[in-house]
Amino acid sequence: MAEQTATPFKSRQSGGWIRLRTLVLLRWWAIVGQASALMIAARVYNLNLEIGLCFLVVGVSVVSNLVAAFVFAENKRLSEQDTLMVVLFDMLQLGLLLYLTGGLNNPFSILIVGPVTVSASALSSRSTAFLGLMAILIVSLLMLFYLPLRTEQGFILRVPDVFRFGNWVAIVIAVVFLGVYSRWIVQEMHTMSDALQATQMALAREQKLTDLGGVVAAAAHELGTPLATIKLASAELAEELSDSPDLREDALLIVQQTDRCRDILRSMGRAGKDDLHLRTAPLTALIEEAAEPHVDRGKRIHFDHAAGEGDLLSQPNVLRRPEVIHGLRNLIQNAVDFARENVWVESSWNDKAITIRIMDDGRGYPPHLLGRIGDPFMRRRSVGNDPRRPEYEGMGLGLFIAKTLLERSGADLSFANGSDSFKTQASHSARTGAFVEVIWARSAIEAPSSADSSPLGENQPFPT
Structure with a gap:
């Protein structure tokens, strides 16, 4: 799907995945550092x-760590509120220690x-904002209230006010x-992680569908001969039973049901082409397979396949990779969703590269989003609600999935608006909408030639 209409991934909750033991270990390091600094200073x-008060403040952290270590389970994970309280406690403890040791000096x-x-x-952002305000409040109070640092001779150590203000x-x-x-x-990391998870789910789904289609295709291939034999034998039997109408009718029924089995297998195997002999396909067949689910959705899809200008190369055979089919299908669906009436899918090739272009006659991408096309969870393609898709809530995840899958196959993608790309070409003047160009090096997607390939052998069962 070019744009996910289902509910997008919910942002992961901050609580419930931070271990108490992690914060306890960090606090032990802070305690060691604080105690060392106090001993060196003294x-x-x-x-x-005020060494007694200073070590009393450090001792509070020690006691809290011992309580956390002995009272709670070692693998306890903190909720959002629990983590906030632990971090706030550490901040207040540090602020009190700074109060006893010169404040911002x-x-x-x-x-x-x-x-x-x-x-x-x-x-969460709310907790972070709260702790940030608390930190600013603490350093602001330390500007005014603190116990001065004194040397053994009684001299007060302080920096000039301008430097203290600069420190604040x-x-x-x-x-x-x-x-x-x-x-x-x-x-950004969480968003990318969620988007990559969605990409893996989409690829796994496409792989399962391809595998299922392979099972159907293999079944149709394997059952073709026995079904043909049954049909032939039953037809001959029907001719010999011309003098027995009841038996002849049964024999003809066998012929009809055999034809029905053949049609069912053919229908089920239309999208299942992962047979050993069909792991490769002509480029045009691959493109039309990707576009097939969107052919009857009320928009006209025009296919134009031709070798590059000046080239007489035959159409290349390409690998039928699930990620390529799913990625192209996403891009074609996106074009169909936003087109007014027409979508154009063009392919061309030469001795170095294979190119596919997908265009529509819609409004295209907003210019300010062109540089971000393919980022996950961005705003919808058109600003405001699209009257053709009033309930549409796409967030760019579908385009991200398509871009990621196609780039994984070795493709380079570029996005533009047809109104900008074809404004000087009269023959393409109707292609005013989104323009996506996908380019592979031939070596990245082209199937090995028959001269270089070894015999395929028998169909193998899928692993279970």
């Missing part, structure tokens, strides 16, 4: 700190950005920028 640099104040980055990677501005910018940056990256 013993090496002889700073006069402490160079470690930049670490307040860490919990926000973790939140952007693991929690830098932290606020880091909170906003890293939070938004991390959130966008994670959302």
Whole structure:
């Protein structure tokens, strides 16, 4: 399907997939770092700190880690709210420790950005925004309220106010920028993951349909000879029973039912061409097979197949790959969905490349989206509701699937509007809608020639 009309993948929930053990291990690393920094400041640099209160704050983190390790199961996964509370606790603990060690005069104040980055990677946008505001509130309070850093001789260590203000501005910018940056990256990864999952599902479905068609085609091939024998024998029997009307009628009934079996197998096997002898097909047959489900949907599909200009090459035989059929079918459906009356499917080839072009007479792609065609979960092709498809809620997933599958087969795709591409060609003036060009190197899709191929052998059963 060129655009998925079904409900798109729901965004994955942030909660329920973060292990408590992961956050506990990260907190142990933070505890080691905090304790080491306090010991070095007190013993090496002889700073006069409220060392008791500082280690009390660190001890709270130690106790919380021990409780988490011994009370909860090792494989416990946190919900959205649980993860938010854990990250908020770490942020408040760090803020209190900074209050006891000089506020924004402490160079470690930049670490307040860490919990926000973790939140952007693991929690929802609402939780990330809340933690970002909390981080900005904490550093703003640390601008005004803190215990000064004192040396052993009683001197107060502080940076000039302009630098302290600059430190505040830098932290606020880091909170906003890293939070938004991390959130966008994670959302892009999740979107791409969901889209690739949809692509794999579409390919698996196409493969199953192809395999099922292969079973039907193989059955028709294998049953053809015995059915022909039954028909011949029953027809001869009917001639010999001319003097027995009842028996002759039964023999003719066998002939009729044999013909019926033949027709049923032929009908069922129309789309099933994965027989060993039909794993390849002429290029035109492949294109028409991909377009077949959309031929009778009220739009005229025009096929134009020809070798490239100046070439006398015969039509190439290509591999019947499920991803190629499904990808082309998606593109053709997209053209049929948005066309007014006509869709054109052209193919051409030369000694180096095979090209397929799909065009329609619709309104085409919005110009501002041309550069994003093929991205998953983008907005619909036409701005606003399409009167021809009032209930349409496509998000670009179908085009992404088609693009991904065809590129996997070695194709290069380009998207444009016919009104721009053919405005100087009078013969193509009606092709004002979307224009998709798919190009393969012949070596990527062409089937081996009969001179290079080995005997196929007997049909093999599908693995179970």
